[in-house]
Amino acid sequence: MAWWEWLLDICGSLLLVCVLYGAGLIVRRRLLSRDGGTFELSHRYRMDTPERGWMLGLGRYSGERLEWFRVFTLSPRPKRVWRRDELVYDGRRQPLGTEQASLYPDHLVIQCQSPTGPVELAMSVSSLTGFQSWLEAMPPGTDWNRR
Structure with missing residues (x-):
């Protein structure tokens, strides 16, 4: 693989981690507030x-x-x-x-x-x-x- 393909893979992985973290924060807040x-x-x-x-x-x-x-x-x-x-x-x-x-x-x-x-x-x-x-x-x- 060329260096730029490695760079794209790393950027894609970081973006995926950020999206999953954000989704985890949303789910956690919903679970905490479900009982009022x-x-x-x-x-x-x-x-x-x-x-x-x-x-x-x-x-x-x-x-x-x-x-x-x-x-x-x-x-x-x-x-x-x-x-x-x-x-x-x-x-x-x-x-x-x-x-x-x-x-x-x-x-x-x-x-x-x-x-x-x-x-x-x-x-x-x-x-x-x-x-x-x-x-x-x-x-x-x-x-x-x-x-």
């Missing part, structure tokens, strides 16, 4: 640098847990999980500076406390309403003073 309760949710994984460390993702309510999935991975498992009784809502703010370019448009930054430390999430206003309702809708018998 999913929404666009970004998570700040590095708190040491102001306005940096955000990762885009999807949130899904699963009973007493909020599961967070990264957007650009094919893994069916959540990357982070927070239990409802461990999260305490601290407030919200508008994205600052470079955060506006890192997050989905019109998302707010939500500050929460957990046993492992502060948690920052970014979500839309309508998703925030659902998040607050989910936090407040604890099952009967919950010790509200424990928070």
